[in-house]
Amino acid sequence: MDWNTIFVTTVKASIGLETVVYALAAIGVNIQFGYAGLLNFGQAAFLGVAAYGLAVIVSTFGLSFWLGIAVGLAATVVLAFLLGIPTLRLRADYLAIVTIAAAEIVRLVFRSVAFKDVFGGSDGRQNFSGDFYAMNPFAPGTYGIGPISFNERTTWVLTVGWVLIALSCALVYLLMKSPWGRVLKAIREDEDAVRSLGKNVFSYKMQALVLGGVIGCLGGFIFGLGQASIQPDLFGTEFTFYAYTIVILGGAARVFSPVVGAAIFWVLLVFVGNTLSEAVGAGVFGTAVTVTQVGSVRFILVGLGLMLLLIFRPQGIFGDKREMALDAR
Amino acid sequence: MHADTTVTSKKAAALAAFEGIETEPGVPKPDPILVVEKVVRRFGGLTAVDVDHVEIQRGSITALIGPNGAGKTTFFNQLTGFDTADEGSWSFNGKQLKGVPAHRVARSGMVRTFQLTKALSKLTVMENMRLGAQNQRGENFFRALIPGSWRGQEDEITERAEELLERFKLAAKRDDFAGSLSGGQRKLLEMARALMVGPELVMLDEPMAGVNPALTQSLLGHVKDLREEGMTVLFVEHDMDMVRDISDWVIVMAQGAVIAEGPPDTIMSDSRVIDAYLGAHHDAPMSAEEAEEQLQEAEAELEAEIEEKA
Numbered sequence: 001m002d003w004n005t006i007f008v009t010t011v012k013a014s015i016g017l018e019t020v021v022y023a024l025a026a027i028g029v030n031i032q033f034g035y036a037g038l039l040n041f042g043q044a045a046f047l048g049v050a051a052y053g054l055a056v057i058v059s060t061f062g063l064s065f066w067l068g069i070a071v072g073l074a075a076t077v078v079l080a081f082l083l084g085i086p087t088l089r090l091r092a093d094y095l096a097i098v099t100i101a102a103a104e105i106v107r108l109v110f111r112s113v114a115f116k117d118v119f120g121g122s123d124g125r126q127n128f129s130g131d132f133y134a135m136n137p138f139a140p141g142t143y144g145i146g147p148i149s150f151n152e153r154t155t156w157v158l159t160v161g162w163v164l165i166a167l168s169c170a171l172v173y174l175l176m177k178s179p180w181g182r183v184l185k186a187i188r189e190d191e192d193a194v195r196s197l198g199k200n201v202f203s204y205k206m207q208a209l210v211l212g213g214v215i216g217c218l219g220g221f222i223f224g225l226g227q228a229s230i231q232p233d234l235f236g237t238e239f240t241f242y243a244y245t246i247v248i249l250g251g252a253a254r255v256f257s258p259v260v261g262a263a264i265f266w267v268l269l270v271f272v273g274n275t276l277s278e279a280v281g282a283g284v285f286g287t288a289v290t291v292t293q294v295g296s297v298r299f300i301l302v303g304l305g306l307m308l309l310l311i312f313r314p315q316g317i318f319g320d321k322r323e324m325a326l327d328a329r
Numbered sequence: 330m331h332a333d334t335t336v337t338s339k340k341a342a343a344l345a346a347f348e349g350i351e352t353e354p355g356v357p358k359p360d361p362i363l364v365v366e367k368v369v370r371r372f373g374g375l376t377a378v379d380v381d382h383v384e385i386q387r388g389s390i391t392a393l394i395g396p397n398g399a400g401k402t403t404f405f406n407q408l409t410g411f412d413t414a415d416e417g418s419w420s421f422n423g424k425q426l427k428g429v430p431a432h433r434v435a436r437s438g439m440v441r442t443f444q445l446t447k448a449l450s451k452l453t454v455m456e457n458m459r460l461g462a463q464n465q466r467g468e469n470f471f472r473a474l475i476p477g478s479w480r481g482q483e484d485e486i487t488e489r490a491e492e493l494l495e496r497f498k499l500a501a502k503r504d505d506f507a508g509s510l511s512g513g514q515r516k517l518l519e520m521a522r523a524l525m526v527g528p529e530l531v532m533l534d535e536p537m538a539g540v541n542p543a544l545t546q547s548l549l550g551h552v553k554d555l556r557e558e559g560m561t562v563l564f565v566e567h568d569m570d571m572v573r574d575i576s577d578w579v580i581v582m583a584q585g586a587v588i589a590e591g592p593p594d595t596i597m598s599d600s601r602v603i604d605a606y607l608g609a610h611h612d613a614p615m616s617a618e619e620a621e622e623q624l625q626e627a628e629a630e631l632e633a634e635i636e637e638k639a
Contacts, residue, residue, distance in 0.1 A: 180468050180469065189449035197461050197523075197526055200432050
């Protein structure tokens with residue numbers, strides 16, 4: 001078994017593209033679900049419309065990169081309003097149902113045959129990241145420490161990604177320390193009480209939905225640019241569920257929990273996956289597990305680990321045990 | 330104590346305002362803060378609220394009583410914008426409030442509490458209090474990002490909150506989660522938080538429900554203090570001792586309508602109120618003639634039986 005490869009890929013995963021994308025998506029979910037109590041189960045759609053906004057503007061219509069970013073951001077805000085206006089006045093579960101359905105609609109529109117000319121069907125879109133890599137300040141070569149290093153393209157994407165994560169965390173920190181954040185947390189606890197104190201609950205929920213969506217959509221841009229291509233099936237419902245898992249793993253309503261949660265989630269997946277495939281290659285399990293089954297088995301094992309975490313540390317890594325105790329009252 | 334003299338004067342002023350007012354439902358008051366006109370709320374076939382006319386006197390403590398299911402809480406919800414009335418109108422300080430959303434009603438100075446206390450569990454007691462303050466600059470998304478723009482106001486709010494917590498004997502719990510308070514303390518917190526809004530009319534929905542007797546007295550004192558500070562109080566309550574103790578005027582609801590009004594000492598002996606609580610065909614004590622009649626009937630029966638046997 002090649003422990004060196006396992007170690008290197010695992011460490012790379014902790015700061016890699018998936019971690020960045022899922023961290024941004026999870027920061028958005030944390031604002032919506034962790035702080036404001038909004039069950040947005042359509043976070044994947046927010047990343048999807050952003051990534052497709054960029055890709056379609058650049059590769060389908062041949063317009064500029066920055067226009068693509070602007071269209072992606074605008075599409076995210078429009079989606080938030082479309083979902084929020086009819087549902088935010090209703091009970092929390094309605095938002096969950098509507099968002100999960102909307103996310104699927106968005107994905108199916110992107111992969112539909114009717115719009116193949118625009119969205120590229122199930123093949124998605126390529127050739128839209130040229131302008132982004134043209135801005136790359138890193139000269140060709142590898143950057144990093146010893147074997148844990150990336151080429152200049154990946155380094156550039158990761159740099160931008162981690163800067164966006166840092167900015168998002170700073171934004172969340174400032175907001176949640178402020179009276180604005182206090183209203184949001186109060187809405188999570190009891191909407192009617194907040195209403196009776198003269199706050200426009202609908203407006204705050206909408207602000208939270210838009211803000212969470214916009215931060216998530218940054219992850220959509222990074223996802224598309226990092227892979228230099230996008231496919232509709234990247235934005236399925238399981239994407240959203242992973243983002244929720246990450247938030248709960250880190251501990252809801254904590255500034256850094258989505259970032260640390262994302263890193264741990266991907267480190268675990270990569271470590272378990274690589275160790276299993278090395279072990280299968282070395283014939284440790286005999287014929288009980290084949291190489292093709294490793295992908296599923298790693299999710300089983302990581303899922304098991306998360307269940308144990310929730311049983312023995314339900315507040316997540318950064319959570320406060322006293323807060324969990326209040327729920328039991 | 331100085332406070333005692335003001336207590337009597339405010340109480341006396343409130344009582345004087347009710348002097349000589351008839352006890353008919355919907356009777357006009359000298360200086361109403363809230364005027365309700367023909368408010369109807371139906372749930373399918375059930376008419377939960379059908380109030381023809383009601384006025385609430387400014388600067389008084391008015392109790393709203395009635396048997397279970399009389400529509401008291403539903404009526405509260407209509408007035409405070411938490412539910413939409415099917416018909417009717419009501420004005421607060423001369424301002425029409427029909428169709429105005431709950432948060433605007435609160436901003437205009439009419440603040441309510443809830444029957445089931447709504448303490449914001451995972452916020453500290455202090456954060457609960459701060460939330461009540463109005464016109465906070467830091468509650469705007471963009472200004473929230475510049476702490477310098479709201480710090481000064483936040484300090485003022487904190488100072489006011491500390492005074493109120495002191496008064497409601499919650500100062501020691503300042504940094505505890507509201508969820509860790511006892512039921513009675515939550516009621517106190519909810520009332521104190523409502524005061525942070527700076528209301529003119531405080532609407533308390535069953536302020537004494539689930540409060541232990543030791544705290545009841547202190548809660549009663551706080552409600553009386555509201556009147557001393559010039560606020561108007563309208564409260565729903567089942568505990569008649571409390572109603573008699575603190576209210577200046579009582580409004581009785583039954584089956585969605587206001588059936589009687591009057592001062593607390595005499596309202597419970599009003600025949601309409603007794604009918605509403607006990608039903609119109611209840612067993613009233615027998616009068617002397619009725620007793621005599623029954624006795625004679627029984628004797629006649631006995632005599633008839635004796636004659637048959639003989």
